[in-house]
Amino acid sequence: ILLALLAGFCAAIPGYAQTGIFFNILEQSTFVGLLSVSLAIVIIAGQMDLSCEAAMALSAMVTAWLGSTQGLNVGFSPGWLVVPATLAAALCVGVAIGLFNALLVLRFGLTSFIATLATYIFFRGAVVAFNGGKGIFGLSPELRSVATFRVLSTPGLALITIAVFVVFSFLLRKTPFG
Numbered sequence: 001i002l003l004a005l006l007a008g009f010c011a012a013i014p015g016y017a018q019t020g021i022f023f024n025i026l027e028q029s030t031f032v033g034l035l036s037v038s039l040a041i042v043i044i045a046g047q048m049d050l051s052c053e054a055a056m057a058l059s060a061m062v063t064a065w066l067g068s069t070q071g072l073n074v075g076f077s078p079g080w081l082v083v084p085a086t087l088a089a090a091l092c093v094g095v096a097i098g099l100f101n102a103l104l105v106l107r108f109g110l111t112s113f114i115a116t117l118a119t120y121i122f123f124r125g126a127v128v129a130f131n132g133g134k135g136i137f138g139l140s141p142e143l144r145s146v147a148t149f150r151v152l153s154t155p156g157l158a159l160i161t162i163a164v165f166v167v168f169s170f171l172l173r174k175t176p177f178g
Helices: 002-012 019-028 030-044 052-066 079-107 112-130 141-148 156-174
Strands: none
Touching (some): 019 030, 019 156, 030 052, 052 079, 052 112, 141 156
C-alpha cells in the first residue's frame, strides 16, 4: 500500500520522486514501526496495550533530559558514556512501565484495555509534567549522533528498525516464544 501511495504521489506531484523525500519518510516512520513490533507481540498474546506510545514518549523524555545540559548540568564524562547510560535509562523506564501494566492486569485483574488506557493517560501527563511542557535543548553531540547517523545515505534509525523487524520476525516464526 505504501509503495502504491508513493508511486501515486510521484506521478501526481512534480519533483516528488527524490531520494531525500523517500529517506525522510523512511526516517519518520521508524518510531511507528518500532511501536508496531511491540504491539504485534501483545496482540498475538491476546491482549491490548494502549500505553506503548506513552512509554516511548516518557523514555525519550528521560533520555533527552539525561543526555542534555538541562538535565545533569555537566553531562556525562567521558562523553562516550552518554549513549549507553541514557539508553539504559530509557530501557529501565520502559521496563518499569511494562511491569506496572502487568501488575495491574495480572495482580489486580483489570482488563488490559482499561489498565493501559489509564496508564497511557497517566504517563502522557508525566511527559508534560516532567519538563513543564517544554522541549529539551542542549543534547550532547554523542546522543544526537545516534538519531542522525547514516549508512550509505540511508537513515541509521531506519536500518535499526529493519533489523528489529527481521529479528522479531524470526523470533515469532521460528522459536517457541513466537
